[in-house]
Amino acid sequence: MGKKLYIETVGCQMNVLDSELVVGSLRRQGYELTHDADDADVILFNTCSVREHAEEKIYSALGRLRGHKRRHPEKVLGVLGCMAQKDQKKILRRAPHVDIVCGTGQLGKLPELIDQVRQGAGPQLALSLARHEASRLEVEHSFESYDPMRDPSMRPSPFQAYVRVQIGCDKFCTYCVVPSTRGPEQSRPPQHIAAEVRQLAAEGCKEVTLLGQTVNSYEYDLGDRRERLSDLLARIHDTPGLERIKFVTNFPRDMGNDLLDAVRELPKVCKYLHVPAQSGDNEVLKRMKRLYTVEYYREMLARCRERVPGVAVSSDFIVGFCGETEEQFQRSCDLVREAGFKNSFIFKYSPRPGTKADDLYPDDVPEEIKKRRNNDLLSIQGGVSLADHRRLVGCTVEVLVEGLSKAALKTSGTPGPRQLTGRTMTDHIVVFEGNERLVGRTVVVHVREASPFTLYGDVVTGEQVGAEVEEPTRLDSPEREEQGKRFALPLI
């Protein structure tokens, strides 16, 4: 009898990739995936600690499983990832029915840990040393490498894959837990990355997204020279079968001209940059230890637009950070009004124990004010996003078709053309009608209508893929207001 595995994943793309690798390694042990936790022999939560809310959701889910685990003590319950690394034994105190606590750098040990629990060895903890105690060697050993059993069914889609180019982070923004949950920044050897991309493309993958917390600080010492992200993009660019390359997330201060030139010159690289600003006020940026001023950020943005014509830029903002005054918040609003971001992810500040900000500054902006600022900034960004999307009405765009739209998924099984969704080379979401067979292919779509989050259009038949995007000609579409809604996972 096959054993069944249930896994729930929250957090960023790093976690999505980690879950894919975990599922791959457990499939090799004979596990089958199930979407029903009650039916599973092993129940895993791959967790995120970036905001308190994400952690509380996991503790509630664990609480709901308490009775189930009492009735079925043979079932194995595991907590993986960032919260496991950060909370460690606290998880076993708050949820004593948990069997496994396994940190981000230890996921390769999971099959062994599950076996030990099954053999009655009691709760298992596998955690990386705190970063100040860890030797480089330990980090290198825990360094995740390509797994040929990667599970295509866990990917965003069979023709899209995440590829880790870097682990950890050395920036230590004062509000952020990531440097302690993911450890020191290390870049993977470019040859390994290129081999992984080749293998993925040979399996039919058309788009890779290179992942790093500060991906544009990627740098690998090859002895005679140092390979930077721009070199890596050029190295993987000609991989047969590969059509698109994306990379997230960029740190503003590390946005070099060599990278921008590579984005402009290499046709397979998406003209899309996620470069979080976090705040539009210099004092707040300083307290966040972001290492740049808003003047620098504006200049960097102008450089991106000048060097990569037509580039789409998106951002992250934190509102209600310690001591943020109304005036300081207004400077974030000003930046959003001016910057022309395609979209922004906006978060209410959530104090994280163990971070510098939590030690040094009181969390003194009341929740009500955080909420109001969050809504205000979302609504300003909504207007900016609508203007950004409207520029494309009347244009033809190349769309990699990702699957059925959310609406079509609800009515799945009905015959005839379906509503499909995909993305342009600038990461804009496009919804249009077409045959399901188009999923995984690149089509040309004429954009007819725009909302703040989505373009609506029609497939252009008989036109060659690779057509130039026309200048916008008309702005006559009715708008669909979707303000306040987020449409994707927060970028790492």
Ligand code: SAH
């Ligand atoms: N490495 C990425 C971001 C990682 S976390 C980068 O540096 O851009 C993703 C986003 O979560 C961040 O950009 C930030 O906007 C938000 N975030 C991080 N810590 C937070 C906290 N304590 N409270 C609220 N939002 C936070």
Ligand code: SF4
């Ligand atoms: Fe690193 Fe990004 Fe967190 Fe800053 S916000 S510490 S750059 S992961």
Ligand code: F3S
């Ligand atoms: Fe969350 Fe860890 Fe990613 S804290 S945002 S899952 S690196």
